[in-house]
Amino acid sequence: MKHLVVLTGAGMSAESGIKTFRDANGLWEGHDVMEVASPIGFAKNPELVLDFYNQRRRQLLSVSPNLAHRALADLETTYQVSIITQNVDDLHERAGSTNVLHLHGELLKARSTYNETDVFPWKADIKLGDLCQKGHQIRPHIVWFGEAVPLIDEAINICQTADILVIIGTSLQVYPAASLMAYTPKSARVYYIDPHPAPNIGNHIQLIAEKATTGMQKLTALI
Template identity: 40%
Template sequence: MWDTISDKLRKAEKIVFVTGAGISQESGIPTFRGKDGLWRKYDPMKLATIDAFYEDPKLVWEWYEERRQNILNASPNSGHVAITELEKFKQVSILTQNIDGLHQRAGSTNVYELHGSIITIKCTVCDFKNKITSRFLQLPPLCKCGNILRPDVVWFGEALPQDAWESAMVQASTCDTMIVVGTSLEVSPANLLPVYAKQNGAIIIEVNVEQTHMSSSMDLSLRESAAKALPGLVDTISGS
């Protein structure tokens, strides 16, 4: 089976990666649903919903500022770098649930952030949006219009950014290989992306240290971390 998949991977023209928190874990960024995940320590309803934000914006901002500093101190790992290297040989797109920007920092050029970015802020009222360049003097920070700024991330109960999601559906529906990395795909609508790829006849490979509810529908599942599995997988695809 592996020989057949290897042959198809080498012939692949368009490869789409769907990535989640697992790929960044080895860069020191905690996952959400793993055994040491953030949601085992914190209540997401108090930190990652619009209601929680309006109830206590300072608390929510303090939590996101701590996470942002951790992310800024992290570096891309060999999994991120391997995906970047693959761009030399294939057409590559990344549909990521991560908000850490590590794919871009590794050098990947075609990244769609489905859940937004922790490096970006936006106003709760006007259309202001910008990258965060320094620490805030006060929390919660205020927009020039006088209203509260918020992290530009997707919270529970919110829709994905329409442009990013529409692009993701197109990418998934037109690829011949999809590699699902470090995500259990328990969150909708991102869990539909492999379905779109399968409808196009794509090979779907899962890279995850744990079995997921999607594993049975994969053509191949690699029970390794992204940092360990992806360099070898990329060598297979590039024919190295």
């Protein structure tokens, strides 16, 4: 069974109603990204950061996987599918995908501010005063700007065994995630689904300039 590796970004979940990471002026839901997605921002104004993610979490619980998520899950009948996502939602899992690696964390989990490996499921709001079992404030289980990406080595290992690489809904501008494509074997076929693709992607990549749902329909006819 061929190994199909999928890299997904914000465009994958946009059609489910999850807003993309940030708009053209660099703001995220009206906030400077560093205010709500960095350790410095959290130290400066933890209530703002917690409220920001509380709103994102509530939104996530109100939406459903789209046809693109479901199409990827269906591919598990004919391929060994590994999904590496930059998204912090659980829509891949809810659609039925069974092998999902979240590079940037998961919105429906929390972790201790004292021990980053103390991670646990969390679907409610996080408030100041919510503590881990050892008495430390908890925070969203999100990889913020300025923090290491703990799963990047595992993601590299996955890419190194790809027969087919599919990139969906990402600008290929956020590193280290954007570098993963370089670790796939030269023999791997590469497809890129995005209505606004990154420039200069290379002649070896087959571009499908569509949003995720219609792009996945075209992809399944090609592979």
